């Protein structure tokens with residue numbers, strides 16, 4: 248990581264009040280794809296990691312049984328709680344948790360994460376994907392900065408001083424090594440995408 252967890256948390260604490268007001272088209276498209284691929288059932292528990300102000304968590308709460316949003320920034324989490332209260336959403340819980348220690352609910356059916364994992368090094372992403380897989384969700388949906396080819400150094404879609412995106416290949420290998428199958432790869436931009444990973448087919452009638 249190019250910054251410590253504490254530094255990342257402080258940076259997002261500062262950004263939190265304005266975070267929702269400056270979103271580009273690629274971000275909006277990625278949120279929409281993560282939400283549509285997550286497809287929770289009404290008895291599912293969803294864990295949203297790096298939940299921020301709850302863009303994904305609050306959208307999925309409409310269909311899921313319960314959504315748990317985890318983040319390292321108290322400021323971002325507080326914005327999420329306020330949005331949930333304003334909207335009267337009661338099946339979302341926001342609290343502290345990080346990729347490699349997610350503070351996950353007991354039964355996690357689906358894990359989502361949007362624009363957050365790119366703060367980790369590739370080795371830490373692999374560890375995080377292993378931790379997530381260990382929760383045995385049937386589906387993992389990752390939206391993030393990720394490189395589909397050679398990134399154009401003059402037009403980075405990220406901040407090189409604090410962010411550390413992976414190639415799609417590195418992420419795909421980590422998911423498959425953790426026992427998941429990639430069932431969708433969505434390219435939003437040459438540096439932004441959504442990956443959907445599912446556990447091997449079971450007889451739960453979901454496919």
Ligand SMILES: C[S@@+](CC[C@H](N)C(=O)[O-])C[C@H]1O[C@@H](n2cnc3c(N)ncnc32)[C@H](O)[C@@H]1O
Pocket residue numbers: 252255256259278296297298299300301302303317318319320323344345346347360361362363366
């Ligand atoms: C760009 S925001 C994305 C927030 C939200 N997922 C969205 O789509 O709007 C990145 C979030 O990841 C959080 N974050 C960074 N590193 C993290 C880590 N190691 N574990 C959990 N959250 C982390 C930050 O605090 C921040 O809220």
